[in-house]
Structures are given as structure tokens and as C-alpha cells.
Amino acid sequence: MNCEIMIETQLERGQQDELLPLDQYDKVLIAESAGKDSMACLFHMLDLGIPKEKIELWHQSIDGGGEQHTEFLDWPVTESYIEAVGQLYGIKTTYQWRSHGIYGELLRQDSLTGDVYHLEDGEIRHWPTTRGKRSTRRRWPAMSADLRTRWCSAYAKIDVFARVLSNHPDYQGSKEKPLNILVVSGERREESANRARYHEVELHRCSNKKRRVHAWRPVIDWSERQIWDVYEKRRFLPHPAYLLGWNRTSCFGCIFSTADLWAMMREIAPDRFDRLVRMEKELQHTIDPKWTLEEKANLGSLKRLPTDARLSRWVELALNRSFVASDLIMEAWELPAGAMRGAAGGPG
Numbered sequence: 497m498n499c500e501i502m503i504e505t506q507l508e509r510g511q512q513d514e515l516l517p518l519d520q521y522d523k524v525l526i527a528e529s530a531g532k533d534s535m536a537c538l539f540h541m542l543d544l545g546i547p548k549e550k551i552e553l554w555h556q557s558i559d560g561g562g563e564q565h566t567e568f569l570d571w572p573v574t575e576s577y578i579e580a581v582g583q584l585y586g587i588k589t590t591y592q593w594r595s596h597g598i599y600g601e602l603l604r605q606d607s608l609t610g611d612v613y614h615l616e617d618g619e620i621r622h623w624p625t626t627r628g629k630r631s632t633r634r635r636w637p638a639m640s641a642d643l644r645t646r647w648c649s650a651y652a653k654i655d656v657f658a659r660v661l662s663n664h665p666d667y668q669g670s671k672e673k674p675l676n677i678l679v680v681s682g683e684r685r686e687e688s689a690n691r692a693r694y695h696e697v698e699l700h701r702c703s704n705k706k707r708r709v710h711a712w713r714p715v716i717d718w719s720e721r722q723i724w725d726v727y728e729k730r731r732f733l734p735h736p737a738y739l740l741g742w743n744r745t746s747c748f749g750c751i752f753s754t755a756d757l758w759a760m761m762r763e764i765a766p767d768r769f770d771r772l773v774r775m776e777k778e779l780q781h782t783i784d785p786k787w788t789l790e791e792k793a794n795l796g797s798l799k800r801l802p803t804d805a806r807l808s809r810w811v812e813l814a815l816n817r818s819f820v821a822s823d824l825i826m827e828a829w830e831l832p833a834g835a836m837r838g839a840a841g842g843p844g
């Protein structure tokens with residue numbers, strides 16, 4: 497099957513299914529973006545008593561990793577935040593990426609999509625892309641709920657996750673003794689009309705005769721307030737993006753960012769913002785069909801950014817890779833500046 501078709505097939509929503517009793521799963525893989533909903537999934541798995549040895553945090557590094565890293569769209573802190581979470585709870589963390597991440601795919605020119613990599617315990621595995629259609633991208637992902645045109649999620653996250661799960665020797669099982677794998681992710685129905693239609697439990701597309709994989713969205717019917725309540729219970733420091741006023745955490749330069757978020761990015765990380773501006777000019781294609789990035793940022797406001805001494809502390813944390821586990825538990829918990837601001841600026 498060629499790579500383009502394979503990705504489209506993988507994007508079809510799975511068939512609705514029912515969970516097994518939780519103790520029958522051999523591994524519980526949490527698709528961990530470091531955002532509030534996937535973190536709530538982790539807290540919930542711990543509260544349900546799932547043994548830590550079975551839980552793994554799988555993070556797709558959207559700027560790539562190792563020698564295939566290009567700083568472009570992501571928050572620099574994210575991988576070290578997830579690493580710190582894993583250390584705090586004694587849970588395995590793993591990282592997957594496509595070569596040079598979204599940057600590499602954006603600049604794809606008459607070539608196959610990039611290879612896929614997986615990092616675990618300092619060891620990198622590599623799956624070359626050998627099949628598919630040579631093609632040229634050089635267009636930003638569309639601001640659409642349709643994953644066929646919003647290619648960033650498909651090529652940098654969904655397909656990368658599936659390639660690793662389908663090929664990594666530790667997740668294969670056998671016909672005689674199939675593995676039961678639970679893939680947990682944090683979509684919530686409250687976020688959009690599209691997500692409102694998601695099933696809570698599906699047979700995951702990586703299932704086969706040797707491996708039964710269920711996709712479970714355990715917080716699908718939670719409200720945002722419930723999500724923050726589980727942070728408060730643990731006095732847990734949210735990803736610094738929330739502390740700075742972002743209402744969602746995934747890519748720093750998410751294509752869905754509102755005018756306020758672009759203005760805030762330009763304020764705290766002008767070099768990163770300028771890089772995207774230059775890329776729009778190079779491609780002669782804008783992220784938002786209505787405005788250039790500069791025009792959109794000019795429409796935004798900085799009022800969400802903290803105005804006290806915490807601003808420099810949170811900016812320093814967000815733009816560095818030095819987050820440590822001792823940063824994670826707050827002395828006094830407070831709702832971050834980005835909380836309860838709705839789902840605007842996120843995928844549909």
C-alpha cells in the first residue's frame with residue numbers, strides 16, 4: 497500500500513468497541529502531548545490503579561528529534577516537561593518523530609515523506625520510508641478539521657505513532673498469545689462538534705491477529721473544569737504555555753492560533769515568530785488564508801500574558817529545555833492564565 501493511501505486509511509475512525517477489564521491489558525500507551533487533556537488521562541490512569549510498569553507516555557515530537565530536530569513550531573520545553581513527568585511517577589517515556597518534523601514535511605519537494613524515528617532509554621530506532629508517492633508539499637496545513645488537508649496532525653503525529661506501534665518489536669505479540677494494548681488519548685466532546693461525534697472506545701487501526709489494540713478516550717465527557725480539578729488535587733504545575741495564557745498546548749505556532757496567541761508569541765519569542773513570517777514569504781502561502789501572520793498578530797491583544805514578575809519565570813521555562821521533576825509540584829496551586837478560555841485556537 498502506498499504511503500499516501502496508508503495514511504488516509506489510518507485516518508478513518510475506528511470501529512466502536514468495548515474495553516476489556518483493565519487488568520487484561522499488557523501495555524497502556526498514553527498519547528502524551530503535555531497538554532491538559534492528555535495529562536488528565538495520565539492522572540486518571542494512576543487514580544484507576546493501573547500499575548506504573550504497564551503505563552508508557554508516547555510523545556510525538558513535531559519538530560523532530562535527535563539529529564533530525566529543527567526548531568520550528570513546538571514549545572522548546574515540551575519534551576523536558578514530559579521527561580520530568582515520567583521521572584516523577586517512575587513511568588517510561590518514549591518519543592517518536594518524522595525526520596525534521598513538520599518543517600521537513602512542509603518543505604518536502606519531489607520526494608517521499610520523511611523517515612520515522614523512535615527514542616526510548618537513549619536508543620533510537622529508525623524506520624525508513626521506502627514506499628509511497630514522491631510529491632511536493634510547500635503549503636501550510638489547512639485550517640480544517642479534515643486530516644487529509646490538515647496534514648500536520650496526520651504526518652507528524654498520527655502516522656508516526658502508528659508506524660512505531662506497527663513495527664516496534666516490543667509491541668508485536670503472536671497468534672498464540674496476542675498482546676492487548678490500550679492506547680489512551682485526551683480528546684473531549686466539549687471541544688468541538690467534530691470531537692462530539694468521537695467514540696469513547698474504538699478498535700485501533702494497529703490491531704491485527706497478534707495484537708488487539710483499543711483506543712480509549714477516558715476524558716471524552718469531562719468538562720474543562722474537571723480537567724483542572726485533577727491538576728489541583730495533585731497541585732500539579734501545568735505546561736508553561738497555560739501559565740502564559742495559552743488555552744491549549746500543543747504546537748507553539750499552531751496553525752489554529754487566534755490573533756491573541758500570535759501576538760503573544762511575537763511578544764515572548766520574536767525570533768520564532770519571525771521565522772514563521774519568513775517561511776510564509778518563502779512559500780508565498782499564508783497559514784491563515786485571510787491574513788499574513790503579521791497582520792493577524794496586529795489584530796491580537798497581549799492582555800492574557802501575566803503582567804507581574806511571573807512572566808519572565810514562565811517565559812524562561814517555556815523557551816528552554818531544562819524542566820526538572822522538582823518544578824512539577826506547586827506549593828500553592830492556582831488556575832493558570834490560559835484556563836477556562838474555551839477551545840478557540842484548536843483543531844476542530
Ligand code: SF4
Nearest residue numbers: 648649746747750751
Ligand atoms: S497543534 Fe496545530 S499545528 Fe500542531 S499538529 Fe496540531 S493542528 Fe497542526
